[in-house]
Amino acid sequence: MSEYIEIETELSDDGRHLHIHTNLKLAEGEPELYSSVTAMEEGSPVAQALAVIEGIATLHIDGRDLTLTRTPDIDWHIIVADVSAALKDFFL
Numbered sequence: 001m002s003e004y005i006e007i008e009t010e011l012s013d014d015g016r017h018l019h020i021h022t023n024l025k026l027a028e029g030e031p032e033l034y035s036s037v038t039a040m041e042e043g044s045p046v047a048q049a050l051a052v053i054e055g056i057a058t059l060h061i062d063g064r065d066l067t068l069t070r071t072p073d074i075d076w077h078i079i080v081a082d083v084s085a086a087l088k089d090f091f092l
Contacts, residue, residue, distance in 0.1 A: 005091050007084050011076060018076055020066040020083060024091055031062035049090045053082040 006023040026046050034040040035058050040051035046061060055074025060067040070079055 005088055007087065009080055015076075016069060018068045018070070018079065020068070020080075022064050022066075022087065024087075025064055026066065027061040027063060031060060034059040034061075046087075046090065049086050050083060053079065053086060055079045055082075 004023075008021045010019045010021075011017075012019070027044060032044055032047060034043055034047055037051050037056070040047040040056070040059055042048075043051075044061065047059060050056060050059060050066075055070045056068055056079060057071050058069045066083070068079065068083070070076065
């Protein structure tokens with residue numbers, strides 16, 4: 001495993017999507033799309049690790065990138081902190 005993980009975030013112009021880029025490979029092969037927490041719980045190991053984070057409505061994993069939508073009751077800064085912690089725990 002890597003000794004570190006870099007995480008860069010970018011909110012879409014309309015504020016509906018959050019794009020997260022990492023220096024580590026999150027998925028092999030075809031992109032993964034999860035339209036619910038239930039789907040994430042049954043998905044890849046990374047999707048399962050993120051399924052426990054409150055506020056994630058949908059998840060798209062493509063190589064080193066994640067794209068999220070959120071439920072309206074959770075602020076993006078909380079989700080970013082939780083996703084960062086979950087990815088660090090997963091990879092380190």
